[in-house]
Amino acid sequence: MxxxxxxxxxxxxxxxxxxxxxxxxxxxxxxxxxxxxxxxxFCADPEDPAQEDSAVREFYWYHSSTHEDWPDRKLDPAARLTDVTKRRMEAMGSGVGAWASRQKTKALHVGTYEAAIENMLRRMDDQGSSDDQFYLYRVQLDPNCVIESGVHQEPTNFVGDVYLAEVCAPGTNVFRYVNVHEDPSSVSLAIEPDAMRAVQGIPMPLAVDVTDPWVLDAIARLSEATSKSAPQPKLQRFRLREVTALASEARRLESEIAAGLPLALRERFTVGFDEAGFDTAPTAFPTKLVGLARIVTEPRAVLDALNAEPWRVLQAIEGEAVFS
Ligand SMILES: [Zn+2]
Incomplete structure (x- = not known):
């Protein structure tokens, strides 16, 4: 601090x-x-190796996203706009073409493994994305990337976007900032897409064996809860909404798994429970609970899964063989 x-x-x-x-x-x-x-x-640790440019270039950097093909550089930001929105933008004097090219120069964010995982858990909790499929990406920077000196405050504008052209000299494509939201005090980077050399990605969480003893026990507890009667009418008067025995048991299981996580992550640990879908897919909720917790408690398995993925090279260095 x-x-x-x-x-x-x-x-x-x-x-x-x-x-x-x-x-x-x-x-x-x-x-x-x-x-x-x-x-x-939070401030950056003066002893953090990421204070050194050479370490920033050598490190792996991480990013979590719901995009299956991040960073998709062929993606046209204007493709998501409706014709009505496009006509309105033109009428207001801001051309769709200019808007789209500005969107494409928006900086991307990468950081530590912990920061990427915390970002995913925060989005699942705050933004109701607990049902979305997430992906974890690992990034290698281009060895020739141009890094702004120093570690700064996160330079976001009022909608949370960063444009490097507004905060550093022309040609700079990597900007270090101290992350105060995820893995607090760690160094994160706002980067232009051309600062990346290659990317690996895997869907998150990793698959969990349905014969895992905790999963089997959780399914048994949920199944038993489905057979219990609804809460007593007298109790219901004091409740904002009726909670079934099944939903209560699901929350209990979630709390039990969350108790094994670091303090700062416990409150953010929210796994959407699909009560209506329990009968048809009883393993879905317990395996997701275990899978998400293991990302935190057993990072080695996640890193091994990333190691097994080929690198998607975004730009090859001339005269150098592409690494595996
Ligand atoms: Zn003081």
């Missing part, structure tokens, strides 16, 4: 952060807490 008031820097734990966010902890030097305008916030 770095205090916005006195600039003091110190290390904290997830438990300390939890208390800080409730205004129960403050800057140890000057006492500024989370309520002040100059509140302490």
């Amino acid at each position: 770095r205090c916005g008031s006195c600039r003091h820097e110190w290390l904290v734990t997830a438990e300390w952060l939890d208390r800080f966010n409730q205004a129960l902890e403050a800057c140890p030097a000057c006492g500024t807490d989370c309520q002040g305008e100059d509140r302490p916030d």
Whole structure:
């Protein structure tokens, strides 16, 4: 953390952060807490290897997305617009062509493995994307990419977009910033597509064996819950909506799995339970719970799955063989 008031820097734990966010902890030097305008916030570790340009080029960088073919550079942003929207944009004086080419220069975000996974869990939780198919991408940067010096604040505009042309010198295609939302204090990159050399991707989460003992036990508990009667009418008066025994059991299973995750991820761990679909696909929910948790607790399996994927080369370096 770095205090916005006195600039003091110190290390904290997830438990300390939890208390800080409730205004129960403050800057140890000057006492500024989370309520002040100059509140302490995450800053990049001066010892983080990603402070070095050579390490940024050598590292693998990660990105999670619901796009099956990220980054699809042939994708036409205008293809998603309706004719009515296009006519309206033209009438308002902003040409569709100019808008589309600006959309194409929008920076892409890559970061640590942890940041990519937290981003996926946050989207599943906040944006109701828990049913969407996600993909994890691993990126190799072009060894000739041009990196802006220093680690900066995230330079997003009011809709959350970044245009590197607005924040660095022409020709720069990699911009380091401190991520304050996911894997806080880690270094993330806003990059232009031409800064990437190659990409690998896998669907997330990894498949889970339906004979896994925890999965079998979870299915048995859910099946037993379906046979239980609905809550007593007297209790229902105090509830905002009726919760069936099946839905309650599903929430219990979710909490049990979440309890094995780091503190900061527990509240974000939301796996949509399709109650109506339980009879036809009883393994879907328990296997997804286990699969998502293992991304965090057993990252080696995910990295092994990525290692088994071929690299999709976006730009080959002249005179150099394409790596496997
Ligand atoms: Zn302070």
